[in-house]
Amino acid sequence: MVMIFTLVTAVQEKLNEIVDQIKTRREEEKKQKEKEAEEAEKQLFHGTPVTIENFLSWKAKFDAELLEIKKKRMKEEEQAGKNKLSGRQLFETDHNLDTSDIQFLEDAGNNVEVDESLFQEMDDLELEDDEDDPDYSHADRESDLTD
Structure with missing residues (x-):
C-alpha cells in the first residue's frame, strides 16, 4: 500500500508538472502572438520617413x-456647354420668347372661374382690424390708398 501511494503521488506530481508546462507554453505562445500582432500593427502605421526630397516628389x-x-x-464642361445656351443667348436667338409670357398670362387669365357663392357671407366673418396691430401705422394705410 505504501509503495502504491508513493507511485501514485509521483505520477500526480509528474502530471502536474506537465500540465504546468503546457499552461506556461500556451501563455508564452499567446504573449508571442500578441507581440507579433502589435509589431505588425506598428508596421502598418510606420511609413516612409518624410524628407524634403520625398515630399517634393510626392507634391x-x-x-x-x-x-x-x-x-x-474643363473638357466635360466645354462639351456640355456647347449644347447648352445661356438665358441671354436663348432670348437673343428666339424672338418668340419676347411675347410668350404675355400670351401665357392672357390665356390663363381668361380661363379662371370664380365661384361667387363662396363670398356671399363675407359680413359674418370677423376680420382683424389693422388699427389693432401695434406695427400698423396710418402712413402705410395712406400709401396703400394712393396706390
Whole structure:
C-alpha cells in the first residue's frame, strides 16, 4: 500500500508538472502572438520617413494628378456647354420668347372661374382690424390708398 501511494503521488506530481508546462507554453505562445500582432500593427502605421526630397516628389505627382482631373472637368464642361445656351443667348436667338409670357398670362387669365357663392357671407366673418396691430401705422394705410 505504501509503495502504491508513493507511485501514485509521483505520477500526480509528474502530471502536474506537465500540465504546468503546457499552461506556461500556451501563455508564452499567446504573449508571442500578441507581440507579433502589435509589431505588425506598428508596421502598418510606420511609413516612409518624410524628407524634403520625398515630399517634393510626392507634391509634384499630386499636382500633376490634380491638373489632369481639372483638365478632364474643363473638357466635360466645354462639351456640355456647347449644347447648352445661356438665358441671354436663348432670348437673343428666339424672338418668340419676347411675347410668350404675355400670351401665357392672357390665356390663363381668361380661363379662371370664380365661384361667387363662396363670398356671399363675407359680413359674418370677423376680420382683424389693422388699427389693432401695434406695427400698423396710418402712413402705410395712406400709401396703400394712393396706390
